[in-house]
Amino acid sequence: MHHLFPESKPYPPYVIGAVTDWDTWLDLSDPAGMPPCNAVELRVDALPASIDCDTILNHWIWKPVLVTIRRQEEGAFRPIPDAERMDAACRLMSRASGLDWEIACMPQATELLKEAKNASVTIVASAHFFDRMPELDTFRRLEEQARNQGADVVKFAFRLRTLDEMMRGTEILSHATGPTAIMGMGPLGPTSRLLYAQLGSVLVYGYLGDNESAPGQWPAHLFQNALLNLEAFRTPE
Numbered sequence: 001m002h003h004l005f006p007e008s009k010p011y012p013p014y015v016i017g018a019v020t021d022w023d024t025w026l027d028l029s030d031p032a033g034m035p036p037c038n039a040v041e042l043r044v045d046a047l048p049a050s051i052d053c054d055t056i057l058n059h060w061i062w063k064p065v066l067v068t069i070r071r072q073e074e075g076a077f078r079p080i081p082d083a084e085r086m087d088a089a090c091r092l093m094s095r096a097s098g099l100d101w102e103i104a105c106m107p108q109a110t111e112l113l114k115e116a117k118n119a120s121v122t123i124v125a126s127a128h129f130f131d132r133m134p135e136l137d138t139f140r141r142l143e144e145q146a147r148n149q150g151a152d153v154v155k156f157a158f159r160l161r162t163l164d165e166m167m168r169g170t171e172i173l174s175h176a177t178g179p180t181a182i183m184g185m186g187p188l189g190p191t192s193r194l195l196y197a198q199l200g201s202v203l204v205y206g207y208l209g210d211n212e213s214a215p216g217q218w219p220a221h222l223f224q225n226a227l228l229n230l231e232a233f234r235t236p237e
C-alpha cells in the first residue's frame with residue numbers, strides 16, 4: 001500500500017478532505033472529479049451503520065485514503081464498539097494509505113498497528129479536546145507515548161478560546177520530535193489552521209461535501225487555494 005507521504009516530504013502540508021457522507025464518497029469514485037485535497041479522510045463513524053466494509057471497499061476511490069473510525073469519547077458521529085472498530089480498521093487497511101487511531105487506544109491495538117506498519121500504512125495517532133486547550137505538558141506526554149507506540153504522525157485537535165491558547169499550539173510545533181499535525185476548533189479554528197500550516201503542521205484538515213467533520217474547518221478547496229497562494233509553499237524552480 002502507498003504511504004501517505006510517498007516522498008517522505010510532509011512539507012508543504014497535505015490538505016486532508018474529510019468526508020462524512022456516503023454521496024460525497026460515491027462522487028469521489030469518479031476519477032474526473034479531482035477532489036481539492038492531497039488525501040481523503042473517510043469518517044467511517046459518520047456513515048450509516050448499514051454501509052459495511054464490503055460496500056465501502058466496493059466503492060473505493062482513486063485518491064489516497066486516510067481511514068478514521070472515531071471512538072465515541074473523541075467525537076464519533078455514532079458509537080461503534082471497540083472490537084468492531086478494530087475489525088473494520090483491519091479490513092479497510094487493505095486499501096487505505098493511512099489509519100487514524102486515538103493515542104488513548106493505542107495500547108489495546110498493538111496487533112492492528114503492527115499490521116499497519118507492515119503494510120506501510122501511515123499511522124496518524126490522534127487526541128481530541130473538543131472543549132479545552134490542554135497545557136503543553138499534556139501534549140508532550142501524549143506525543144512521547146504515541147511515538148513510542150509507532151506513530152508516523154502525531155495529531156492534536158483542540159478547542160481554542162484565546163490568543164494565548166493559539167500561541168500554545170505554536171509551541172507544540174516548535175517542541176515536536178517528529179511529524180506533527182495540529183488544528184484549532186471553534187471560532188478561532190480556521191485562522192489557527194492556516195497559521196499552524198505555515199509553522200509546520202504536516203496535515204491541514206478541511207471538508208469535502210456540505211458538512212464539516214469538526215467545528216473550525218474550512219472547505220478543503222479553500223485551504224488548497226490558500227496554500228497554493230502562499231509564497232512560502234511554492235516549490236522553488
Ligand SMILES: O=C1C[C@@](O)(C(=O)O)C[C@@H](O)[C@@H]1O
Binds near residue numbers: 068128
Ligand atoms: O481528528 C480529526 C481532525 C478534525 O477533528 C478537525 O478538527 O479537523 C476532523 C476529523 O475528521 C479528524 O478525524
